Amino acid sequence: MSAERVIYAADVVYNGVGLPLENAGVLVSSTNTIVAFGKLAALQIQFPEVKTQRLGQAILPRPVNAHTHLDLSQVPFKALPYPRWIPEHIISNQALRGLEGAKIGLEVLRQSGIGTFGDIVYSEEVMKFVLSESELAGVAYWEVLNPMPDQATDIMTQTIERIKGWRKLENNIKIGLSPHAPFTVSSLLLKQLSGFAKLEGLPMQIHVAEHPSELELFRTGTGTLAKSVQKSGFPAFETSWGRKPDPDLTPVKYLAELGVLEAKPTLIHMVNVTEEDVKIIAQYGCSVVSCPRSNFNLECGNIPWKLYAKYGVELALGTDSSASGETLNIREEANAALKYLEIDLKHVVRWAVKGGYRALGIKAPIIQRGDDFSSLIVWE
Ligand SMILES: [Zn+2]
Structure with missing residues (x-):
């Protein structure tokens, strides 16, 4: 867990809805709560003070x-x-x-x-x-x-x-x-x-x-x-x-x-x-x-x-x-x-x-703002 907010970035980010985003990120609060999903460039423009940390190839719900x-x-x-x-x-x-x-x-x-x-x-x-x-x-x-x-x-x-x-x-x-x-x-x-x-x-x-x-x-x-x-x-x-x-x-x-x-x-x-x-x-x-x-x-x-x-x-x-x-x-x-x-x-x-x-035939998880970042996994 980071002491500050951070944008975790990956080649592909998925929250379980529609198609996964390419070159994307997840903004996470100091308490490890998901604040936003989005294209990396857009997140960096919206939150210029927040550091980006690349986590790997993909961030996704449990597969x-x-x-x-x-x-x-x-x-x-x-x-x-x-x-x-x-x-x-x-x-x-x-x-x-x-x-x-x-x-x-x-x-x-x-x-x-x-x-x-x-x-x-x-x-x-x-x-x-x-x-x-x-x-x-x-x-x-x-x-x-x-x-x-x-x-x-x-x-x-x-x-x-x-x-x-x-x-x-x-x-x-x-x-x-x-x-x-x-x-x-x-x-x-x-x-x-x-x-x-x-x-x-x-x-x-x-x-x-x-x-x-x-x-x-x-x-x-x-x-x-x-x-x-x-x-x-x-x-x-x-x-x-x-x-x-x-x-x-x-x-x-x-x-x-x-x-x-x-x-x-x-x-x-x-x-x-x-x-x-x-x-x-x-x-x-x-x-x-x-x-x-x-x-x-x-x-x-x-x-x-x-x-x-x-x-x-x-x-x-x-x-x-x-x-x-x-x-x-x-x-x-x-x-x-x-x-x-x-x-x-x-x-x-x-x-x-x-x-x-x-x-x-099992309902897919949809990860949303407010969920803990640990509900996602990382493919490095
Ligand atoms: Zn078989």
Whole structure:
């Protein structure tokens, strides 16, 4: 705390409203109270007697890690093309997945200074742990993965029972639902899960259009992802999806066709999309979470963020698991976005704050005059 008033300056300053300001500052009183936000030049003209202290690249509210898999925190990082990464790395390291990883991951998140997070949860013990132990607010999305249509009813009954039981434990953490991906959950189950989520007001996340081979799968039924899922014992696509692949089909159009987008799920990755896909999700009001490091490491490509901006789709930032995204640190993810996506810091800061809260369905903090400066953090 300074004994005098001071203007704290940074390349980007954000109070949570609209777009972050570039070359801006925060005027802070001797008691560390925020007096004004503004462009640095304007603040310096208005308060000529006040000294300026540069704090770093960005001053912002606590950011959001909108997509994690905490239970994979003990699985080592490995870069591999996505169709190989799940069978060769995640399934072969299944013994390292679970509660111990989730404990480590949650502690890493807590220490990283974020405001909230969205985690994909794959086991009951991890769900109970996150619900009862997390001091951080967030959403724990129960992940469902099952491509067998003849098992859809049983899985749905089991999912409803589990979620009803857990809802009594909701406190800092809200329960959500995550059908894993359009090609790993049968169309019957996808319809039932999204219908249930809509009815119960459960937030949803789905991994969509992650690797180029996912688009190829929906268009042709062939390619590296098609081979990988066939090897894993998935049924024929017509059986699981209730329709054939089609040259005009995309994972997004398939979800729209099934009515899944009516539940307004937050869509994760969305790298390999068409302009029509982006228009469709804009109409439904879906948010998108980008995980640039994971996309790079699994050879998925870069998210076409300008296309999303064109149609007003809100983007958020997530680290994915540390097994594909390297760390659970959202600041490091923001640096990766700057490196891979040719994007300005002000956009990335908005993704990390406003976009993140929107993706999770949690009200974003708005920092105002009169608030303590410690309600903001600094990216040096
Ligand atoms: Zn993920």
